[in-house]
Structure formats: structure tokens, C-alpha cells
Amino acid sequence: MRDAYKEFDWLATYGPFYDVSCVSFARSLPPREALTRLGAGPGDIEQVTFDGLQERTMECIDADNLRSDYVGALETAGWTVLVQLWTGSAAFNRLLPTLSQGTEVVSISRNLHADDHFTYAIDGEEITCFNQLSPQTRMGSEPDRLFLEMWEVGLDPHHEWEGPGLHATFQRSFALAKKLTGVAFSQSMLDMRFLAARIRNV
Template sequence: MIKGVTMTEPHPEFHWLSGRGPLEDIFCVSFVRGLSCLEVLTRLGVDESTVEEMAFDELNELAMEEAAATSGTDPGYVGAVKLGEWAVLVEPLGWRVPVKRGLLGRLSNETEVVSISRHDYADDGFVYAVDRDVMLRFDPLTPQYREGVDSEHWEAAMDEVGLGRRTFDDPIPDRPIACAFALARKITGVSFTSDVLDKPFLVAVANKQ
């Protein structure tokens, strides 16, 4: 059992993403199907001269240093790791994929993207896109306000992972970020557990857009 976690809480394997873990309280994790890590970074729009392999701790330290120097206005350092048929893009202190205009379309072109963002001082987000079309989008705190061309199809899956809130008066989901990663696992088959950060990442600096 994880220290401080009871078995009645949902998805304990993802609780590290809700607390003060290595990704802190602002990050974005995106799953992209069928592309290599380099292809994902290229679609993201990185400076290809900066691409190199490094440990997550190094990536995180660079992101922290840049955030301190720039007040976090446009995070640049990103990393990708391959998990099965999915490339997982990690943006420490970032929110690029769900926010930057046109980027979600580029990443999902002829493939699928699931992206989860946590931002304790703004809004969290979940988005699932297929070939440039948004299938499902919602804030994990208010999943009843979901949208997307196929949003109703995911209602049962959202119920199963603890995101079945129907009205504003219903209780807020327990551990909404953990529930969002459980929904991502239903779609992708990939579990973004803490040991993923032990793998080598392909890292680059994203161009300012």
C-alpha cells in the first residue's frame, strides 16, 4: 500500500500525479499513437539541433531553470518516451498541446492523441483527438461539461473511472487527475506510472509559437 493512501481512494497508481510529485503542480502529458519520439517532437515544433537523450531529472531541472528565468510564460523544454505503440510527450511546467492553436491538430493528424494537463493555478484539462477531430474534451473537476464530436460515447467509461458527475451539485470527483489518467489508460492501454520517469527521454527545446 502507498503510504497515506487508503484502498478506497480511486486509482492509487496515479496518485503521484495529484500531489507534490516530481511533475509538481503544472504539467501536461500527451499520448500519441504510432509515432516515434522524434516524430512527435518534430510535429510539436522543436529546434532539432537541441534534440538529445537524457534522464527525466535532467529534463525537469532544465524546465525549472527556464521557468525561473522567464517567469514561466512559454515553457520550452519537452521530453518524449516510447511506451508500446504510443509515444508519451511530457511537458514539465507546460500546457502546450491543449492550448497552442493548431498543435493538437498537427499531433493527431492521421493518428490519435490523448492529452492531460494539470494546472493548479488555472484549469486542468483532458482531450482526446483523432485525425484532427476532438472526440472528447473536459475539465476533470467538471466532467459534466464535456464536449466533442463523440463525447457521449465515453460516458460509461467516464463513469467507470470516477468521472461520472452529471450536474454541478454532484460531488466533485475524488482525485480527478488520477481519474483522468485512468481514462487515458482505457483509451491507450498505457499506464503512466511513476516508474516511467526512470526511462531515458528524448528531449528538445520547443520553438516559441
């Protein structure tokens, strides 16, 4: 079961998700409503391909902090998948209480130059979150809520600093998300059409 992360190896290759990105899953929340909750105006939401999402992301990068506020959303298996390129978790997670109100959200962030985070939120509350490189240090109202699931995908909740380093933590985080949502974020999803918009300045 710990090898289940291998289906997500494509995310760790050099590409749009490799450097700085955030992928979130929101249960029973249509893409348009998810974008609206994040601050998109009704008239700002457009339909784009993944190539279009990348182009618009670059157009919307803030020159001062090199962060984009453009988000794409698609719906699959009862969950909306939100894709944001060139943004870090600390900023995006400030919007999780609003996004997760009345539902649950799983969010995975990647920042090759700083920290990678995993966050699980329910009804506006951060339940469990951790740095993917140090899963033994968990925060939230129920830091041990995902203990078994983390162990099953190889994000060792008892990891010791002096022990061997953790391997493929980014991919394992998507394996953990799959256990919680039933949704495997696949490369084929990038062939789908996204609803997308600029959100609040994060």
C-alpha cells in the first residue's frame, strides 16, 4: 500500500506542479461556488483549458511577491479540484475557513524553495495539518485524526529527525488525499475544461 504513491510520480517531474503549486479538493462544492467563496466575482469566471490556465496564471503574477491569484476548478466524483500554480500554502490556507464552510477540504501545497504542507479542514476548522517533510509535527484541532492513513501511505507520523529522510513526500501527500477523498489527481484531468478566475488577493 505504501507504493500507492507511485501513480503520482508525474507530479514530481519538472513541470507546472514541480516548483510552486497548490491543489485542493472540496467535497460537494460545485466549481463555480468554490471560486465564488474564494472571492471571484460572478462575471470574472471563465472556461479555460489547462494550457489557458497556465497562460492566465503567468498574466496574473504579482511582480512584487511572484505569486499568482488565478485558480482553476473542475468537478469529479463529487469533489471539486482546485488548481493554483505559483502560489504558496500560507497565503492560500487563509482562505480555507471560507472554502471549507459546511464541507471538507484537503489541500496540498508545494514550494520547492520553502515548505510543502498538507491541510485537512472541515466546516471552517483546520483539523490536521503538517509539513510534508516533518509529519511527526502535526497541528490542528485533531492532529492525530489522520494517523493511520498517514502511516499507510508512508508519511510516518513517528518520523524521527535523526532517522533516514522521508522519500517522495509530495507524491505520498496525494496518495493520502486519495484515501480521504477517493479522488486520484491524474494527468488526464488536465485534459478537462476548467472554470477559472482571479480570487482574492492572496
